[in-house]
Amino acid sequence: MSPDPRGFLRRLYDVAVASALPGQVLAAHLPPPPDPKKGRTLVLGAGKAGGSMAQALEAAWPAEAPLSGLVITRYGHVPPGFKPRRLEVVEAAHPVPDASGLAASEKLLALTKGLTADDLVICLISGGGSALMSLPAPGLLLSDKQAVNRALLNSGAAIGEMNCVRKHLSAIKGGRLAAACAPARVLTLTISDVPGDDPAVIASGPTVADATTCADALAICRRYRIDLPPAARAGLESGAFETPKPGDPRLAGHGLIMLSTPQMSLAAAADAARAEGFAAYILSDEIEGESRVVGGVHAALARAVARHGQPFAKPCVILSGGETTVTVDAGRPAGKGGRATEFLLGCALALQCEPGVYALAADTDGIDGVGPHAGALLTPTSLGRARALGLNPQALLDAHDSASFFEPLGDLLVPGPSFTNVNDFRALLIV
Template sequence: MTPDTDPRALLRRMFDAAIAAAQPAICLPPLLPEPPAGRTVVIGFGKGSAEMARALESHWPGELSGLVVTRYGYAVPCERIEIVEAAHPVPDAAGEAAARRILDTVAGLSADDLVICLVSGGGSALLPLPAPGLTLADKQALGRALLQSGATIGEINCVRRHLSAIKGGRLAAACHPARVVNLLISDVPGDGPTDIASGPTVPDPSTCADALAILRRYAIDPAPAVRQLLESGAGESLKPGDPRLPAIDTRFIATPQMALEAAAEVARQSGITPVILGDSIEGEAREAARVLAGIARQVRRHGQPGTAPLVLLSGGETTVTVHGQGRGGRNVEFLLALALALDGQPGTWALAGDTDGVDGQEEIAGALVTPDTLARARALGLVPRAALDDNDGHGFFGTLGDAVVTGPTLTNVNDFRAILVL
């Protein structure tokens, strides 16, 4: 590392490289299928789906049409594919209407037709079609409870799949007998297709009983209609081997690991040794922070798992069990807990952010921690521990001027964390 390298700038370059590696214009074209004998219909849902649609349009050799739903503010202009917007992370009526229209779009197809399904993170909230007997309000209330409970994204999506008229393979069944090609940008630990947008176009091995167990685990008491649907088994999703799901081809165009490797290359070019700790780290954000702070201290004290200058890279999706009144955000919660655990360790900097540009419900990707974060905060009258207890990482880092804002990134490969030890 050169003496004049700014740690803040280096961390931001790594974050930007991680986001750039998952851009659909780069990743999608090499994985496009061959055109069919019949029609090509495009459907999509997620924060990156509109940009995926634009990349598809610009590289597709024949006719196509379709409908894609993305988050408010994430639309891009397309000529043949219609783009609509809806709410995330709590669904709204626009998303419900879009889900119904997507089902209509794939109705009546033949075995000669091709459905290209563009799936990215955020699709669960953007495609909220309640199962018969449920209302959008039921799903909104349960969604809020799950988001605040500390449940993992896999657990949340298991519940979603069993309360939906479109997720858990139901959309793929609606496409039958057409061929379905899924092009996925993964935002979930382990890259499981059933968890990306809650798996509308892939079979689901989980059950209504699994969903009920998750609600019990987090002491969530759902609306009577929700409980009845799950207890009766009427919300069961489509299982592997279902005869309506034989012609599904799932291809990953971008994953968290790809993003981490791009950031690692930026580090190497700057003379920093990258150590990728994992692309699927889960658990409470503050607990993950304590573990990674311990590894950063080991680097400084004992030169393990490597000697400085070194950057510890990780991805995945942590959770926050909300107890306070703050604005939350799992990446800023992680960073605030990390700053407290490091306690001003010299030469240690960190950046954490969501690659979609939105940490929690804020239009802020994440933030930066510096060796003097705690000292600067206390000089301004902030109480770091109290801010953490109140789940107010966004307020804390906003006051310090250390928030990281990207605007809509038009992709989503989950969280990015980098701890730089010089």
């Protein structure tokens, strides 16, 4: 057994994140520049990894080859020391869009004017781009998009459902950016943060044809009781907000390369665990559902291993990824927390101090919800220590205030922005 379960779990998280850094994976997938006498290279992008993707591209692109463009990333997510020389990097708000993101998106779309068939457009897309690349559909205001975004985030909707609505209320997502680039050749380099790695869902697929419809978006809003602004409802009901579909000739011949995925990062962490002498098992990189419920299911599995050696023998590490959700009751303010800490608190209450079970859950972008923590660590003593401090774990869970459970214990994980994003990372150590 590792003499330091906390340090061991943190090392696995660090390995998972490092394996997805753009500086490690982007350069090998860059195409040759177009003939400078005929065409140019334009870079467009958005996402939490946007700053580091821009940095990696600038470093690898030939100095003599022309390069220009604009990338939008989250506030605080530009790598330290990176001073863009040929690309413009703009910071904006996430998860609710702001005026900075709106202005940057308008400028980004305007850059597509005048492109020719001899030009190359490289699109750098990563998770978070849905909020960062926010350009409302005609007739909608930024305030409309903000209201719908907030409602979706609190609804419990899965990421694919949220992004179906977002792309239909957008003037730039759901394949519209790629359509605007026609007739130029478009290559999308993407880092996946969604279960199943569907490129049409990552950042709401700005360069990918969209198979969903306005009717699908309306059905999702009805299912989760999302109150749509009148202009948004009218655009969806009339079909005016329909997106480019598979087979659209404007998107013909475009390429897409998946640089990093949750599965790749989980595999890297599993290899690191095995190198330290532990058996490692990956449950899935596509786990969705309510965070607290998923935490309880993971706890049941850990107990089965700890008590019965089933389905795995201890000592071992169990890894999983995906994107869970936190459903906030309407009209009830939520406390401090996020998907990762709510998962862990649900796990803690189900484990009830089970000996020999440790866990780490964190978002690979370095921010769990609104942060500043990425997640937390759970030990067999966590519940006892919290109760000794007068905390009520169940009440904190019910109030979606899970960070307030881990913070007094000194068990929040605060690594800062990672400059990549392959979504939730969870590791359970059973010894």
